[in-house]
Amino acid sequence: MTEPTAPAGVPTCYRHPDRETYISCQRCGKSICPDCMRDAAVGFQCPDCVAEGAKSTRSGRAAYGGRRSGDPTLTSKVLIGINAAVWLLVVATGGAGSRLYDVLALLPAGRCVPSGSSGQYFPGVSEAACVNSATAQWIPGVADGAVWQLLTSAFLHVEIWHIGFNMLALWVLGPQLEAALGRARFLALYLLSALAGSTLVYLLAAPQGSTLGASGAVFGLMGGLLVLAFKVRGNVSQLLMWIGINVAITVVGRGFISWQGHLGGLVGGVLIAAIIVYAPRPRRGAVQAVGLGALTAVLAGLVVARTLALT
Missing domain, CATH: 1.20.1540.10 (Rhomboid-like)
Structure with missing residues (x-):
């Protein structure tokens, strides 16, 4: 049995092409369905952008080694x-x-x-x-x-x-x-x-x-x-x-x-x-x-x- 697809011209989730959606990732603009929505500081992001953001998040290490100071003052x-x-x-x-x-x-x-x-x-x-x-x-x-x-x-x-x-x-x-x-x-x-x-x-x-x-x-x-x-x-x-x-x-x-x-x-x-x-x-x-x-x-x-x- 073939899976249903969304009507032509209707935006679909980039991970689930069979799901019609009008929600876009606030970071990259890709269409995402409710199952792929991830809360962000502003709106929602797709799973890929959330994963990429986690990689670029500042770690607990300072730029030149050692633990980053929680309170630099x-x-x-x-x-x-x-x-x-x-x-x-x-x-x-x-x-x-x-x-x-x-x-x-x-x-x-x-x-x-x-x-x-x-x-x-x-x-x-x-x-x-x-x-x-x-x-x-x-x-x-x-x-x-x-x-x-x-x-x-x-x-x-x-x-x-x-x-x-x-x-x-x-x-x-x-x-x-x-x-x-x-x-x-x-x-x-x-x-x-x-x-x-x-x-x-x-x-x-x-x-x-x-x-x-x-x-x-x-x-x-x-x-x-x-x-x-x-x-x-x-x-x-x-x-x-x-x-x-x-x-x-x-x-x-x-x-x-x-x-x-x-x-x-x-x-x-x-x-x-x-x-x-x-x-x-x-x-x-x-x-x-x-x-x-x-x-x-x-x-x-x-x-x-x-x-x-x-x-």
Whole structure:
């Protein structure tokens, strides 16, 4: 027995030619019968378009490996919260004269300061002579073993304008980068950029001068976003202009701005982002881990070499 067919000229379902229908797929326009209708955001789609859409739906993986961040703003919020909490504690305990300032700020080599006043120091006084004085105290630096200062200094601010500018920049840059890189890789970019900035400070800044602030990490985010923009062939003119303005401010204000931290963070951010986004897809995770590990080892080697020179 032959199956019935629809009258000539009447639209029929593309999967069931014997069924007359006046419903079309909202995506491709093919005629579909009620059995082939699939609910879509607008109207109905055919089974083929639904299957194709499922293939192209964003997966749970970020573009450059790792799990996609469910909330790309979360890590930036946490980092801003940590910086704000440290700032409040420092301000509440004396600002630049706070004991927290002495512990957290990046000080390449230790220095002897008057008791109760870390804003001044006695140049050329050794630790042995300082600790034997009743009117002075020794503030250790990285060369004395306070290696945590290489990272803690990136979470330390005293002036409100300093933390305000850095946190605003973090809020503008951070979510974009976390959305593209995933949470773990974004955090690696931020922390390693901060470490790169601190390392250059340790190498080139005055041994007994204090450095603080998240600017190295923020400049690393700028460098990372620049690499990402080049990777996706985006328009980098505005980003380059923004970086150029910040570099110009750094040069003009180099008497009170740590150009070493800014430069180290920027170069570090470019290298870190390049390792992440240009790692070959087949071995992406392994290449990224080895590359970031090697960069961290180089920074550690520079810190060791500088420590030997200072001691």
